[in-house]
Every structure is written in structure tokens, then in C-alpha cells.
Amino acid sequence: MPDVMAPATRAPREPRNGVNTPVLMATINAVKETPSLAKFQFRATNRWVTGTYSESRVESFTGAGGEHTHQTSFGYGADHPAVLVGQDRGPLPVEYLLGALAACITAGIGNIAAARGVTLTSVESRVEGDIDLQGVLGLSNDVRNGYQRIRITFDIAGDAPPEKLRAIVEQGRARSAVFDVLTNGVPVEISVNTR
Amino acid sequence: MPDVMAPATRAPREPRNGVNTPVLMATINAVKETPSLAKFQFRATNRWVTGTYSESRVESFTGAGGEHTHQTSFGYGADHPAVLVGQDRGPLPVEYLLGALAACITAGIGNIAAARGVTLTSVESRVEGDIDLQGVLGLSNDVRNGYQRIRITFDIAGDAPPEKLRAIVEQGRARSAVFDVLTNGVPVEISVNTR
Numbered sequence: 001m002p003d004v005m006a007p008a009t010r011a012p013r014e015p016r017n018g019v020n021t022p023v024l025m026a027t028i029n030a031v032k033e034t035p036s037l038a039k040f041q042f043r044a045t046n047r048w049v050t051g052t053y054s055e056s057r058v059e060s061f062t063g064a065g066g067e068h069t070h071q072t073s074f075g076y077g078a079d080h081p082a083v084l085v086g087q088d089r090g091p092l093p094v095e096y097l098l099g100a101l102a103a104c105i106t107a108g109i110g111n112i113a114a115a116r117g118v119t120l121t122s123v124e125s126r127v128e129g130d131i132d133l134q135g136v137l138g139l140s141n142d143v144r145n146g147y148q149r150i151r152i153t154f155d156i157a158g159d160a161p162p163e164k165l166r167a168i169v170e171q172g173r174a175r176s177a178v179f180d181v182l183t184n185g186v187p188v189e190i191s192v193n194t195r
Numbered sequence: 196m197p198d199v200m201a202p203a204t205r206a207p208r209e210p211r212n213g214v215n216t217p218v219l220m221a222t223i224n225a226v227k228e229t230p231s232l233a234k235f236q237f238r239a240t241n242r243w244v245t246g247t248y249s250e251s252r253v254e255s256f257t258g259a260g261g262e263h264t265h266q267t268s269f270g271y272g273a274d275h276p277a278v279l280v281g282q283d284r285g286p287l288p289v290e291y292l293l294g295a296l297a298a299c300i301t302a303g304i305g306n307i308a309a310a311r312g313v314t315l316t317s318v319e320s321r322v323e324g325d326i327d328l329q330g331v332l333g334l335s336n337d338v339r340n341g342y343q344r345i346r347i348t349f350d351i352a353g354d355a356p357p358e359k360l361r362a363i364v365e366q367g368r369a370r371s372a373v374f375d376v377l378t379n380g381v382p383v384e385i386s387v388n389t390r
Binding site: 017018019020023024027028031032035038039040041042043044045046047048049050051052053054056057058061063064068070071072074076078079080081082083084085086088090091092093094095096097098099100101102103104105106107108109110111120121122123124125126127128129130131132133134135136137138139140143144145146147148149150151152153154155156157162165166169170173175176177178179180181182183184185186187188189190191192193194195 | 212213214215218219222223226227230233234235236237238239240241242243244245246247248249251252253256258259263265266267269271273274275276278279280281283285286287288289290291292293294295296297298299300301302303304305306315316317318319320321322323324325326327328329330331332333334335338339340341342343344345346347348349350351352357360361364365368370371372373374375376377378379380381382383384385386387388389390
């Protein structure tokens with residue numbers, strides 16, 4: 001039994017929380033049968049516009065044995081605010097990390113609650129990241145470039161007792177791709193072409 | 196001399212690449228004088244909408260000794276695509292990580308090139324992340340939840356020889372907050388309130 005289901009319940013596996021629970025279970029079973037379906041590659045492209053402003057685009061990915069195109073070509077900008085010598089035309093790249101963490105755990109919460117037969121009323125979260133920019137500005141070799149710590153607080157409501165709601169959040173954390181990457185790190189390889 | 200400047204050049208520190216280079220240098224010097232100005236806290240909030248879809252919002256931050264509000268309240272959605280039992284109303288949270296990495300290094304490239312007297316023509320990048328979803332789906336304890344590796348390729352053009360352009364990208368990487376977080380990880384603390 002996959003973790004997403006644990007602890008198993010006898011609740012009917014009908015669509016719930018906007019999650020097509022039968023399809024979710026069928027997907028998990030399909031991957032269980034054919035593990036190679038689980039191999040995905042996600043992609044983004046980015047184009048510098050001016051100053052600290054650039055635009056990213058997310059269009060396609062591979063996975064489940066094939067190539068996929070998102071329904072929409074998603075584009076979004078990132079910038080620095082004025083106090084960091086930008087023009088504030090978009091969130092900072094480090095702010096996107098915070099939203100990604102919240103969104104990843106929250107998507108898991110939606111799925112896990114549905115699988116456990118819990119109907120959610122609301123899930124809200126606040127994320128804070130502490131950073132000392134002496135690192136990025138090259139003013140200290142003792143200060144790291146990135147966040148020193150991140151805190152996330154969930155407010156969750158649904159038709160289950162508090163301990164069951166807490167267990168759903170905990171399982172969302174335990175199976176979050178973004179939480180894993182942010183807490184454990186990942187090898188990043190960079191290459192450069194000049195023109 | 197801060198790292199962002201190294202190797203120092205005699206180029207005039209005029210605005211370049213859309214970067215207000217004099218303000219950048221003044222900012223670095225101000226932080227050098229008063230290191231507490233470098234302490235920032237960034238924030239995001241997130242609200243679950245339905246299924247795997249949630250919306251994040253970025254509005255304010257503290258830093259440089261005060262509280263700041265972004266010029267715009269930035270909002271953006273994240274979802275899973277249909278093949279991952281979502282409705283594809285936004286990029287995946289893990290796709291936001293890829294765009295954030297590219298945008299962070301690219302913002303640094305704009306600043307560093309300006310500080311080094313190099314006028315850029317274009318900076319484009321492609322990011323790929325490999326992930327095996329057996330982890331997230333709870334089908335294997337030997338497979339991590341997050342990316343196994345990330346690759347980013349920059350195409351950069353400007354009025355400098357290839358080795359100087361490469362050195363600018365390398366310095367962008369070396370001082371990137373997102374690169375640091377993704378490669379080295381960061382402690383994340385989670386708390387839950389139930390209603």
C-alpha cells in the first residue's frame with residue numbers, strides 16, 4: 001500500500017477536495033506495475049530582459065513514458081525590488097522558492113486528504129525565509145548566500161479531528177519534492193555557451 | 196573590494212545593462228559600513244483552492260532596517276498537469292524551482308557584467324530537472340522525493356571575450372542565493388494550526 005494512503009481507511013474513494021481520487025489511485029497502481037513511468041524531466045527556460053529582470057517560461061516536460069505539453073505556456077517574471085537595485089517588476093527568485101514550498105506541500109495535502117476520506121475546508125500557509133545578504137553582496141565569506149532558515153505555518157480545517165489533519169500535513173511534508181530539494185539539496189550542473 | 200566587483204576594472208561605473216551601477220556600488224558600500232542592513236526576511240502566503248491547485252502571494256518583506264511593500268502584490272498559481280492528476284492551471288511547484296534558479300543567476304549576471312563594464316546583448320538559459328516520482332508516490336523508500344539532478348545551460352552574448360563572459364556567469368553562480376539553497380539545502384521548520 002503506497003504511503004499516500006497510509007493509514008488506510010474504509011472511506012469510499014470518490015472524488016473529493018477537487019481530487020479525482022480513483023484516477024489518483026489508478027495512477028499510483030500503474031506506476032507500481034511499471035516503475036519506469038515514474039521517470040520525469042521538468043524544464044524551464046529563462047530570458048534576461050534588463051537589469052535584474054528576467055522572464056521564465058514553462059511549456060513541456062517528459063514523463064509517464066512520453067513527452068507532454070502544458071495546456072498553457074506559463075510565463076512569469078522575476079526581479080529585485082528597488083532597495084536591492086531592481087525595478088520590482090516581479091517577485092525575487094528567492095521568493096519563488098517560498099511559494100513553491102507551500103504549493104508543493106499543499107498539493108500533497110489535497111491528495112492525501114482525499115485518499116484518506118477527509119474533506120478539507122481550507123488550507124492556508126505562510127512562509128518566511130531569513131537571509132543575510134552579506135553573502136550575496138560578497139561582503140563576508142562566513143555568511144552563506146542563501147536562506148539561513150525557512151519557517152512555514154499551515155492553518156488547516158476539514159471534517160476530521162485535529163490529529164488527523166496534522167497527520168495529513170505531516171504526510172504532505174514527508175512526500176514533498178520541494179521540501180526534499182530545499183532541505184537536502186540537489187546536484188546542479190552548469191554549462192555556458194558564449195556567442 | 197566586494198566579490199561582485201572582482202576582477203576590478205577601470206570601466207566607468209555608469210548605468211549599464213539596465214543596472215544602476217552607481218546605486219549598486221553605493222548599496223554594497225552602505226552594507227559594508229552597517230552589516231545589519233543585510234538582514235532580510237522574505238515571505239509568501241499560499242491558499243489552497245482545489246485539488247492540487249493553490250495560489251501564492253508575495254507582498255512584503257523586511258530588510259535594510261525596515262519593512263517594505265512590493266510595488267505590486269504578486270500572485271501566481273501552481274498545479275499538477277493532468278498526467279499527475281491535476282488540472283494544469285499553473286506550473287508545478289518543482290518547475291518554479293527551475294525558473295527561480297535561472298532567474299537568480301541571471302540577475303547576478305546583469306549586475307556583475309555592469310560592475311565589470313561589460314554590456315550584455317543577451318542571456319538565455321534552459322534548466323532541466325530529473326525526478327523519479329516513485330518517491331513522491333510512496334512506492335519506493337530508495338528513491339528520493341525531489342530532483343536527482345538539475346542541469347542549467349546559459350547562452351550569453353556581450354561586448355567581451357568568451358572567457359570574460361564565462362567568468363561573469365561563474366561569479367553569478369558563486370553568489371546566487373537560489374543556487375546555494377538548491378545545492379546545499381536549508382533547515383525548514385513546519386508548524387500546523389488546526390481549526
